[in-house]
Amino acid sequence: YVVFIYRLYQETDEVNSSVRTSLKGVAYSNNRTWDVAEYTLPTMATNSFFVVTNLIRTENQVERECPEYPFNKSVCSSDEFCEKGRVDVHSNGIQTGRCVNYNATVKTCEVHAWCPVESTENPPEPAVLRSSENFTVLIKNNIHFPKFEVTVLNVPSTLDTSCMYNKETSPLCPIFRLGDILQEAKENFSKMAIKGGIISIEINWDCDLDSWFYSCNPKYVFRRLDHRKITPGFYFRDAKYHRLPNGEEQRTLFKVFGIRFDVLVFGTGRRFNGIALIKNLGSMISYFGLVAVIIEIVISVGSWYSGSKSAFYKVYNRKKYDTVLNPSQVMYVSFVDEPHVTWIKKPLKTSLQHAKGHIVESHPVKCCAAGSCCYTESNENHSNEESKPTHTNESNRSRDNEEAELKQPLTQEASSSVRPEWCCCGECRPTQEHQEQLCCRRKEGRCITTSLCFQQLVLSRHSLERALLYTDPFADLSGDGVATRLRHLAHQRYLHWRFGSLDPEDRAIIPSCCRWKIKDTYSKAVNKCTDVKKE
Structure with a gap:
């Protein structure tokens, strides 16, 4: 029974995998049309893709001197508080040693940086691209079992491009709606889109490669990887540069929030092997010898606690050992x-x-x-x-x-x-x-x-x-x-x-x-x- 339930008659091989993704979708927000080139950035990790959901834009930055953004180490009342050449990890530039007005009420140390400096205000709510939950992604996953020389693809030879993944009705469709992915991970897309996050798409392959019981289909599982309460979210900065007519370089800085989707592939291939069957049967039979040892230990411990005075232990000891006398x-x-x-x-x-x-x-x-x-x-x-x-x-x-x-x-x-x-x-x-x-x-x-x-x-x-x-x-x-x-x-x-x-x-x-x-x-x-x- 155990041999067939746990398939101990088969040898196994781990999967080798490659992943390709293709995003589709268009959105209009803030008087701007967002297509794939706008909301998708180059891959930042293996087998992953990133979708922009929110951003903070700082335009017309040029390299010069300007007031630092106010924070506890940049606020000042005179030049004595500012040290020339000082750099702080939270600063946007290098201090010049002068204390200048940031606005009518606050003074900060002047810095040499890309000015005006970025404000550290919270990302906008609702998210700029909250409608990206309707975007779709096609995930192509090729797996290979080198021991058995078998290659399998999760995309059927005749793919119906109108299908959409559903756990109950279409569990094998490789086209996913982003909103459905977060719903399967028990997350709210609109809330997560504000600060971003990391979602894993796990593809599990459990393949029986025997011709009489062949079965090799993927199963998809979705979960959130970043913590919901401890520093949640995912973001990075990007800039687009251009030159002014006078030759001076200018840029637009973007603080980009979004969701990174990591595609993780796991799998095991199994095929009948007589040697594996004999080896596993031998291992199982050897476990029966442990039963006698365990019973002996239990009886010995029990007799130790009872001071070797129990009637059962005396009978057991008499039955187990034969007294051989001259x-x-x-x-x-x-x-x-x-x-x-x-x-x-x-x-x-x-x-x-x-x-x-x-x-x-x-x-x-x-x-x-x-x-x-x-x-x-x-x-x-x-x-x-x-x-x-x-x-x-x-x-x-x-x-x-x-x-x-x-x-x-x-x-x-x-x-x-x-x-x-x-x-x-x-x-x-x-x-x-x-x-x-x-x-x-x-x-x-x-x-x-x-x-x-x-x-x-x-x-x-x-x-x-x-x-x-x-x-x-x-x-x-x-x-x-x-x-x-x-x-x-x-x-x-x-x-x-x-x-x-x-x-x-x-x-x-x-x-x-x-x-x-x-x-x-x-x-x-x-x-x-x-x-x-x-x-």
Whole structure:
């Protein structure tokens, strides 16, 4: 969307331009006919034209001595106030050192200048050529795009000379009425004509040079450039010289006020370019990388203001960074009354039961439903299910009741007589090793070793023997080492049951109550069991 709206599939080129103007119009004012030669003067700036609107005429000036026009530094009362040879920036000539009468009431210093000197009175109101607002100008603008070798002209090949520019009805006509130009610039021509001013005529070209979407027409904008309140206006002086019969040179001085029109041309040409498209697409894609940086900055600043205590920042930080620890320094534990696996870092300063750990985020929810765990017993009785449907329903209800009982607090009768302070199930045995001080529960309740699932999945000798025969059909189940193999397999079943797909068998710790229950069941084992790795 952005590529097509901003035309990022095109390369661009800046415009080169030339401007020509042609003024038309005649006016009659002050008993004088004003034609183009009278009110238009040679160009004073590039791409501009000037129209006279008002003037102050000082006639029959010759070079001699005469009184200066009165101003603060030229008024005097005696010759002492006048300095011979003195020149002031506001003076019309060079002082002679004499104080003479300017009129019956005012004396000024005499100067050697073109006399009589120009009066600095305000320009006449209304303006002499206020009717010049009806003059017209034809603006011819040629533009060229050197990169694409394309030249365009704002004048059509068959120009209708009777057309007149109008923003709504004739926006492409290159003939403009001066009064309309000032109206578009939100100016009053009659007021501006008194002191003059500067108006810009902006021609904007936005050209699509692709043949399938070709469009290249000018748009005209008008505005005033000189300030309306701070020294407004535009004027200059001009003189016309001639010689008297006695050979003396004489001139007529004109202080000319008028409006200068500056034609300013702007433009851009565009044409399809595959390289520009690929480059701009690559630049846009790179901006997406900034999004992550900006979000990171915002979250960091927000956490700094909140003292890094917000719950959102803690979750964000935990999700963003993975904690990588030495496997030999990590232990995993699983409690029957918690749905997740917890990892604890070594070395231990207290019992493993009371050590603070962290939840394994990637670990799935443990499934320890009695029906799904005790699959061996169910498979064994599969042939009897159709004949004993009532027994199956009662078995399912008993398993459900057992799961609920495992969540209940431990009763006084269920506790053993010798119970360590870290034990919550009443079946654990005392030990001095912190690593072995682990119960099957986090809170007080029934021991997992009393559950039907533990009995069938971990302690069932028939189930374990079938598992050994599944691996080795010709295994000797009557030898002396079979108890050790059964105990080892019971440990494996417990770990798979309680730790699921995490499979941290070499770092998972089996609770004290479960280890002793397995050891008591298969008592012929010699070595002490703590976990699979130690086994």
